Amino acid sequence: MSNRIYLCLAHMSGREQAFIQEAFDTNWVVPLGPNVNGFEEDLKQFTGGEREVVALSSGTAAVHLALLACGVGPGDEVIVQSFTFCASSHPITYLGATPVFVDSEPDTWNIDPDLLEKAIIDRISKTGKKPKAIIPVALYGMPYKIDRIMEIAAKYGIPVIEDAAEGFGSRYNGQMLGTFGEYGVLSFNGNKMITTSGGGALICKDAEAKKEIMFYATQAREAYPYYQHERVGYNYRMSNICAGIGRGQMTVANEHIEHHKALYELYCELLGNVDGITVHRKPSDKFDSNFWLVTITLDVSLHVKGEEKAYSKAVTGAVGGAAGVTHASSALHTECEPNANVEAMRMGLDALGIESRPLWKPMHKQPVYANAPAYTNGVSEALFKRGLCLPSGPCVSKDDVRFIVESVKSLIER
Numbered sequence: 001m002s003n004r005i006y007l008c009l010a011h012m013s014g015r016e017q018a019f020i021q022e023a024f025d026t027n028w029v030v031p032l033g034p035n036v037n038g039f040e041e042d043l044k045q046f047t048g049g050e051r052e053v054v055a056l057s058s059g060t061a062a063v064h065l066a067l068l069a070c071g072v073g074p075g076d077e078v079i080v081q082s083f084t085f086c087a088s089s090h091p092i093t094y095l096g097a098t099p100v101f102v103d104s105e106p107d108t109w110n111i112d113p114d115l116l117e118k119a120i121i122d123r124i125s126k127t128g129k130k131p132k133a134i135i136p137v138a139l140y141g142m143p144y145k146i147d148r149i150m151e152i153a154a155k156y157g158i159p160v161i162e163d164a165a166e167g168f169g170s171r172y173n174g175q176m177l178g179t180f181g182e183y184g185v186l187s188f189n190g191n192k193m194i195t196t197s198g199g200g201a202l203i204c205k206d207a208e209a210k211k212e213i214m215f216y217a218t219q220a221r222e223a224y225p226y227y228q229h230e231r232v233g234y235n236y237r238m239s240n241i242c243a244g245i246g247r248g249q250m251t252v253a254n255e256h257i258e259h260h261k262a263l264y265e266l267y268c269e270l271l272g273n274v275d276g277i278t279v280h281r282k283p284s285d286k287f288d289s290n291f292w293l294v295t296i297t298l299d300v301s302l303h304v305k306g307e308e309k310a311y312s313k314a315v316t317g318a319v320g321g322a323a324g325v326t327h328a329s330s331a332l333h334t335e336c337e338p339n340a341n342v343e344a345m346r347m348g349l350d351a352l353g354i355e356s357r358p359l360w361k362p363m364h365k366q367p368v369y370a371n372a373p374a375y376t377n378g379v380s381e382a383l384f385k386r387g388l389c390l391p392s393g394p395c396v397s398k399d400d401v402r403f404i405v406e407s408v409k410s411l412i413e414r
């Protein structure tokens with residue numbers, strides 16, 4: 001690839017090909033096999049050794065199957081953090097259920113426990129039913145306030161599905177994310193902490209829960225010599241080839257995480273005294289983020305070169321490399337978008353060969369979820385308008401960070 005600095009690109013350890021070769025040599029080119037088993041065992045040990053792990057075709061599939069296993073169906077409601085990528089909430093609608101969005105608190109940018117409890121009480125009073133699950137999300141790797149969330153979940157008897165897709169290897173109070181709740185979601189998409197090209201996993205409490213997830217991930221086949229189906233299943237198992245990439249990636253997982261953390265420290269140091277720019281920091285050492293992406297917010301009063309021209313030209317592709325698979329936009333603006341200085345910073349960095357990206361647009365501001373109930377406090381919307389993700393991956397060097405920070409400074413008009 002070119003000299004352009006990307007947000008978070010996959011980085012191979014060099015050991016992936018040996019695992020893939022072995023799959024070919026032993027004729028295991030199918031969605032099961034030794035690499036799948038080996039990768040699951042690696043993940044189990046990595047997450048502490050106490051829980052079971054099922055390797056799946058994507059993180060989205062993991063969310064979907066966790067919801068299914070929690071008994072979510074038509075007419076149900078599921079509470080989900082609003083400030084997230086759409087994969088946290090879309091599977092709720094796949095099951096005919098309704099997402100109930102809850103806003104964030106400013107320390108971690110993740111689900112606000114007080115608002116979560118208010119939402120539960122209000123849903124029970126309005127619908128006469130408890131929400132079927134609670135989905136907190138480790139945004140950009142930052143741990144959610146899981147002790148409070150688990151307390152509230154226990155009080156009302158609602159299972160927690162941790163969306164730790166971005167929080168692979170993050171810990172709260174020393175314990176790995178994904179191992180607190182009923183289920184934990186991981187993603188190995190191309191831009192995540194480790195990759196299998198595309199893939200995901202579900203962390204399960206025990207072998208029985210794992211078995212049930214595997215049943216639904218392989219088309220719900222009953223135990224007969226022929227294909228007998230008594231439930232609807234899915235084709236969601238990870239392939240033995242992808243799992244081979246995963247096994248190679250596991251040999252560098254800790255290195256990757258240390259690298260992301262070191263870049264965060266450097267960004268903090270270099271941006272620490274830049275007026276108008278704030279690095280999103282961990283609230284305390286209890287919140288051991290993997291810093292999948294380092295994020296900053298820009299003060300509304302900060303002037304950025306070219307901000308008067310921001311949003312004057314339509315973008316052609318979609319964010320996240322999905323160019324060609326998006327609909328053409330019908331307008332230059334939506335009613336909720338990043339401030340002009342943020343867009344100008346994104347464009348200015350882009351012109352200097354640096355990819356940056358706005359924060360996730362809160363789901364309660366997405367037209368597709370216009371009718372979903374939402375419990376808001378303004379936090380995620382304000383952050384979305386002011387925030388930007390900076391390059392943070394294993395392909396980003398410390399010199400790159402120095403160049404990025406110099407570039408950010410050069411775009412500010414004092």
Ligand SMILES: *Cc1c(COP(=O)(O)O)cnc(C)c1O
Nearest residue numbers: 058059060085087088165187189
């Ligand atoms: C990446 C991601 C997922 C899962 O995505 P896949 O691309 O399907 O692996 C789920 N939730 C969040 C918050 C994510 O960022």
